[in-house]
Amino acid sequence: MADRLSIITRPRFWIVSALAALLTTGFVSLGMWQVHRLYWKLDLIHKVDARVAAAVVPAPAKSEWGSITQSNDEYRHVTLTGMFLNEDEVQIYTPTVLGPGYWILTPLKRDDGTVVMINRGFVPENLKDPAKRTPPQGVVTVNGLLRISEDRGWLFSRPNDAEGKKWFRRDIGSITKTLGLSPAAPYFVDQEAGSDPSAWPRGGMTVLNFRNSHLSYAITWFAMAAMTLFMYGIFLRFEGFFGKSRARPEGHEADDDEWE
Structure with a gap:
């Protein structure tokens, strides 16, 4: 207990702890944001696929122009x-x-x-x-x-x-x-494309493949958060927070100011 109290009074402990907390929070926040974007992208793809495959409806008249939005009407x-x-x-x-x-x-x-x-x-x-x-x-x-x-x-x-x-x-x-x-x-x-595939202009070329890398990005951010916590655990281990410091040779007694 005394060793832990001496460890947490060192400026280096608080500096490293604050940095680890900041990085972990940042990486987890970025990962959660990518998860949110993943579900948003999947919902978008589902809506676009449904609209493209649906039967044609009259294009919006002038009275409807003011209510047209990208999320509700595009495609x-x-x-x-x-x-x-x-x-x-x-x-x-x-x-x-x-x-x-x-x-x-x-x-x-x-x-x-x-x-x-x-x-x-x-x-x-x-x-x-x-x-x-x-x-x-x-x-x-x-x-x-x-x-x-x-x-x-x-x-x-x-x-x-x-x-x-x-x-x-x-x-x-x-x-x-x-x-x-x-x-x-x-x-x-x-x-849309006409009956003659060789005619110009060539219709039906709307790009409907939406890039969706949000899952891989989320995994990357969460992995970086886990790595930050792992490195922080190693730091605590070498500082002796979990017992005898691995950074000091056996039988060596450090002065209070050592490792500051």
């Missing part, structure tokens, strides 16, 4: 009818499994006068020019997945150049405002 399987405004087509650069190229976004004007941007699909770089493609004419029906506007760029993404009409993400608000399209929906629709 809904929707349908809408109208005429493409081909003269207002926008190309957005993107890398894909087919190589680099462009998303072709074309506004669709519905019977009620509202406009919805349609991502008609992907074209390779050599087909960026609309003159090299045959645009759709007349009234068409589009089926696809509702997507939320990409208002924010990624860490290394280039900023949009609205004045030059060059966009590097699907920022629907910026695009429709620059083109003077109104009233325009705050979402866009990824058109």
